[in-house]
Amino acid sequence: MAGVNVKSEIKPLKRVLLHRPGNELLNLTPNTLEELLFDDIPFLKVAQEEHDAFAQALRDNGVEVVYLEDLMTEVLDQNPDVRETFLKQFIEEAGIRTDRYQKIIFDYLNDNYPENKDLVLKTMEGINLTELHTDKSNSLVDLVSEASKMVVAPMPNLYFTRDNFAMIGNGVSINRMYSVTRNRETIYGEYIFKYHPDFKDVPQYYSRYNTFHIEGGDILNINDHVLAVGISQRTEPDAIDALAHNIFNDETSPIDTILAFNIPNNRAMMHLDTVFTQIDTDKFTIHPGIMGPLTVFEITPEGEGIKVKEMTGKLEDILEKYVGMPVELIPCGGGDRIAAEREQWNDGSNTLCIAPGTVCVYERNDVTNKVLEEKGIKLIVIPSAELSRGRGGPRCMSMPIWRED
Numbered sequence: 502m503a504g505v506n507v508k509s510e511i512k513p514l515k516r517v518l519l520h521r522p523g524n525e526l527l528n529l530t531p532n533t534l535e536e537l538l539f540d541d542i543p544f545l546k547v548a549q550e551e552h553d554a555f556a557q558a559l560r561d562n563g564v565e566v567v568y569l570e571d572l573m574t575e576v577l578d579q580n581p582d583v584r585e586t587f588l589k590q591f592i593e594e595a596g597i598r599t600d601r602y603q604k605i606i607f608d609y610l611n612d613n614y615p616e617n618k619d620l621v622l623k624t625m626e627g628i629n630l631t632e633l634h635t636d637k638s639n640s641l642v643d644l645v646s647e648a649s650k651m652v653v654a655p656m657p658n659l660y661f662t663r664d665n666f667a668m669i670g671n672g673v674s675i676n677r678m679y680s681v682t683r684n685r686e687t688i689y690g691e692y693i694f695k696y697h698p699d700f701k702d703v704p705q706y707y708s709r710y711n712t713f714h715i716e717g718g719d720i721l722n723i724n725d726h727v728l729a730v731g732i733s734q735r736t737e738p739d740a741i742d743a744l745a746h747n748i749f750n751d752e753t754s755p756i757d758t759i760l761a762f763n764i765p766n767n768r769a770m771m772h773l774d775t776v777f778t779q780i781d782t783d784k785f786t787i788h789p790g791i792m793g794p795l796t797v798f799e800i801t802p803e804g805e806g807i808k809v810k811e812m813t814g815k816l817e818d819i820l821e822k823y824v825g826m827p828v829e830l831i832p833c834g835g836g837d838r839i840a841a842e843r844e845q846w847n848d849g850s851n852t853l854c855i856a857p858g859t860v861c862v863y864e865r866n867d868v869t870n871k872v873l874e875e876k877g878i879k880l881i882v883i884p885s886a887e888l889s890r891g892r893g894g895p896r897c898m899s900m901p902i903w904r905e906d
């Protein structure tokens with residue numbers, strides 16, 4: 502199945518991209534949590550068991566699961582020359598500036614990780630100075646450095662595959678991320694969409710080298726011609742303008758409307774999909790906390806450019822116009838303010854829809870889950886004690902590659 506096809510949030514999911522959390526989580530420390538965008542340190546063994554349960558639940562429901570690490574390994578296996586280019590770029594982007602250290606780290610990775618899969622996983626894990634065995638007698642920097650420190654930082658957010666590149670119809674947005682730590686993750690997308698036979702011909706609507714940031718958690722495919730994008734902590738309006746130009750200029754894309762949802766700028770609601778996801782043809786989950794401040798803008802093509810107008814009226818009415826039928830908004834936490842805030846924090850609104858009316862949810866959000874069941878939604882419930890410490894739910898942990906039309 503070559504290419505990508507995601508023209509809906511809810512149509513039957515056929516192929517999805519995940520990343521199994523790996524040793525990168527072992528390199529989280531209390532002092533680096535804030536910079537690495539975690540709120541606590543997950544217990545890796547249990548996080549992996551939970552993630553495996555997520556992947557198996559998807560397979561049991563007819564979804565093919567592919568892993569980011571495997572796609573990147575295939576790129577390197579099929580293009581032996583690319584290994585060196587990738588490593589050099591990876592080292593540069595890891596902030597290693599001196600020629601001496603660039604060479605030490607290149608040799609360390611190249612010599613100790615001959616298998617491409619091991620190499621890819623190691624780039625995700627990070628490198629501690631103690632691994633490098635440098636001769637301290639001929640460099641001041643080595644002598645004064647702490648004995649144990651990360652010379653190449655880990656990328657613990659990789660299991661949130663939703664964010665660093667995002668499928669839009671038959672194209673992809675390779676994102677410029679908000680944070681330094683997450684911007685490094687997009688290197689895998691750059692190589693996969695340049696070299697992998699399944700993905701190298703996919704039209705690209707955004708580049709990781711652009712100035713303004715945008716993340717996949719803000720991008721929702723409402724249907725084949727309407728896209729919703731959050732203006733959030735992670736996505737700047739300038740990036741949405743640029744994305745709109747690129748999509749409207751692609752003659753093969755049927756998208757003629759982009760709805761920009763202006764949501765509050767804070768960590769709890771970092772992306773649109775932390776407060777709003779579609780779960781059925783006429784149903785969305787929503788965090789009641791966004792209803793007051795939310796404004797929605799409609800972006801459409803005009804000549805060579807775009808036209809933007811602010812929408813007025815209730816969100817249900819705005820959505821009805823684009824979805825083509827009356828819609829119901831189901832509040833996270835069942836409308837109780839404390840339950841809504843607690844469960845939104847643990848991604849109660851962040852559901853992954855695998856077919857109309859069937860969604861994957863975290864077990865811990867039992868108030869929201871009960872409400873969804875009462876509304877006739879079928880739940881695929883996955884364990885979530887450790888995975889949720891990274892602040893993302895089933896939608897954040899998955900990037901659909903193919904949905905049925």
Ligand SMILES: NC(=O)NCCC[C@H](N)C(=O)O
Nearest residue numbers: 538661718772891892893897
């Ligand atoms: N789409 C999402 O909301 N993804 C969750 C990303 C969590 C990650 N720790 C982050 O702060 O970027």
